[in-house]
Amino acid sequence: MSSYRDAIRSALRQLMQEDERVFLMGEDVGNYGGAYAVSKGLLEEFGPERIRDTPLAESGFVGAGIGAALGGMRPIVEVMTVNFSLLALDQVVNNAATMRHMSGGQFEVPLVVRMATGGGKQIAAQHSHSLENWFAHVPGIKCLAPATVQDARDMVLQAVADPDPVFVFEHQLLYGMTGELDEEAAPADPWRAIVRRPGEDVTLIGWAGTLGKCLEAAEALAKEGVEAEVVDLRCLRPIDFPTLAASVTKTHRAVIVDEGWKTGGLAGELMAGLMERVFYELDGPIRRVCTAEVPIPYAKHMEDHALPTVERVVAAAKESLRG
Amino acid sequence: MTRDEILAALRRHLNAIVPGEGDELALDDDIRDELDLDSMDFLKLVQGLHEDLGVDIPETDYGKLDTLEAFVGYLSR
Amino acid sequence: MVEAAAGEQLFTMPSLGADMEAGRLVAWKVGVGDAVKRGDIVAEVETEKGLIEVEVFADGVVRELLVEPGAKVPVGTALARIGGAAESGAAAGGEAETDGAGAGGAARVDVAYAPAAAPGSAPGEAIGEPVESVGETAYGAAPGKTKLDGAPSTPAARREAREKQLDVGGVRGSGSHGRVGLEDVRGAEGDAGGARVASAAATGARGEGSAAEAGRVRATPVARRRAEERGVDLGAVEGSGRDGVILLADVEKAPVGVTGPAKTKAASPAEAMRAAIGAAMARSKREIPHYYLTHTIDLGAAMSWLEARNADRPPTERVVPAALLVKATALALKKVPELNAWWTGSAAPPKAEVNVGVAISLRGGGLVAPAIPGTDQLGLDALMAAMSDVVERARRGALRASEMGSATVTVTSLGDRGVESVIPVIIPPQVAIVGFGTPSERPWVVDGEVVPRTLVTASVAGDHRVTDGHHGARLLARIEKLLQKPEKLDS
Structure with missing residues (x-):
């Protein structure tokens, strides 16, 4: 390890x-x-x-x-x-x-x-x-x-x-x-998004700091009978829309978890890109869970509250099931 | 009150109850059957004639008034 | 999706019968800003049962019309917002000012930044992101608010205001630059309603989306695509998503090739009405275990009394025998209330009021049975007036919403075409229907002698889930008894 x-x-x-x-x-x-x-x-x-x-x-x-x-x-x-x-x-x-x-x-x-x-x-x-x-x-x-x-x-x-x-x-x-780290392995193609956990019901898209939250949320959702597919975006430019679109085509729903602010952020770009590509696959609006539009607070309880949380991801995923 | 005036009034009120069909009615057609009038409709016709021509048709005479001809005869008396 | 704000009521597409699922708004009879009071006709709605005038059930002012004429919307869809007169401000001058502030403040505070208050307008905000609601206002919107809405306010003050449904813009701030603090909001709570319109304006703003959508079937993109692929008519699919939106799963479940009522309707209104009657009657025959009873009643006393009563009255004041029969039925039901009820799925608690639905056949086909509210309370003249009014309006296509869904029992009289008796079919969710054949002169035995008498065959169909033949028999016997003392029916 x-x-x-x-x-x-x-x-x-x-x-x-x-x-x-x-x-x-x-x-x-x-x-x-x-x-x-x-x-x-x-x-x-x-x-x-x-x-x-x-x-x-x-x-x-x-x-x-x-x-x-x-x-x-x-x-x-x-x-x-x-x-x-x-x-x-x-x-x-x-x-x-x-x-x-x-x-x-x-x-x-x-x-x-x-x-x-x-x-x-x-x-x-x-x-x-x-x-x-x-x-x-x-x-x-x-x-x-x-x-x-x-x-x-x-x-x-x-x-x-x-x-x-x-x-x-x-x-x-x-x-x-x-x-796990394989130091001998040929490095993987970094420009592609990867499905980290397969699921049928909703696609959770995260990267870097939010991937773990997506996986945790998927775990929690599974206990409630909701199978979330977790996609690790990995590359923020260029964005691998084919992989995202394939997942959303399967699940028809998506929640984007972005630690950036919502306004003018990557989550919005992902939503727009998906809308352009797979609008007719969507079974409801794409959701996003982002950081509160504040400078990140110092106080722990406020910082915790400002950043995307697993609970919010779970809530958004469940909301998406209702169209 | 002339025969034509009576007939015109009758057809006018029947048309108000059954649009268009008052004109089609022959003089010896059974009004209730032909136009499918119920007692409420018939009362309305009587009310209309009352207001229009000032005639008062007692309920006991309703039975006699089954055709336009009968109305004309009744009201010409 | 659309919710009533404080001091507001939503005027919704009424259910004009248990079988009605949607109606088409044909015309508005009022405009925004009009004062309305309970009972006013505010709209015309077209259903399978024809054109209906719909009344409003609240006093107030029309704040917003949410649905355009021509739109077909499901029962329960909000059509308009009616603001309470009391909430619109004590003085007229104050009203405009408060509304203006409310609109500005609300749009910024309640809609844009309050997820709990704005489920419709901003899906992203609605999924439970309380942090943002505090954060955006605290840092993002505060400068703008200062300029646009008069006074800045603290996050805690806005939260408190939201909870108390106050317009924070209408609260006087005691902090520097007039900043509204928590204490200011708490202090303002007891004030007159001037501030309490925030949410009204807020919901007005958030209703825009729904107004635009109301005229069309709400389905997700993939549901639409799939419906087209499978040949499913979305108009016939029930949506299980939020606010009834049709989801992919709903389309997958729908039978292939189902054609919605819209298509049936396009054929002709008469066909649509026939289909609606057929649906209601099929349901009745399928679900309701009917029992049928008939009873021959001596109408001699009633007819003589009525003849005498009509004799010295001009035609405009005369009463037809049907009115007597309806009144007798209504009064009899007071004694057998089990038959004056609605089936709720497991029971049929008797209704307090007796609203007799009068079956009216329409020229060109079709049947409606609008209710005469409080039938048992009406004197004969009033009942006669009410009956001729509904008959006239039924045939003109101008029945009212309240008349279409409120009958607690139905009376059908086919006497005018000479039938002896009628074995009627119950109109769900009612549990009984009373029928009368043609009153006619027949031999009858009175005191051991055969004499000619005017007789009528009364019948009743009852719902065996609710009552037994005994109840029905008591009802018919009671009707007979009442008709022997016709003068008592006239009160």
């Missing part, structure tokens, strides 16, 4: 061992071992040239990562949380995402940016948001959201193998989660 954190570290180590062009940089990734201890021990193993601590300047070091990628390196940039990544949005949107297109295919940016996302650890609004949808909005980049230990490894490996900028969103509550 390995942790999600170990799995990412395993991938980083394998990448650095196999390819000299790979290096990791970010705030506190070296001496401190990473804000979430993902890179712990890597400085000792690979040295300060490849495990580089940066100043608190996201725009600067993400921009440096883009430059390194353009120059032929395979940089992996760790941004401490998605909240801080906004400082680097200009580099991401105006440079990383556009370079291939604006150069007529002459340049490519094989950059990987990893960052922690999500709430639930009582570290308040500035460290707890889920802004993946901001990135998933932008053509020219790809967005992955591993929800399992194996995916944490595989997705980092595949992100580095991809010739374009790939963003990996690691839910901060998952770092300590343990599960």
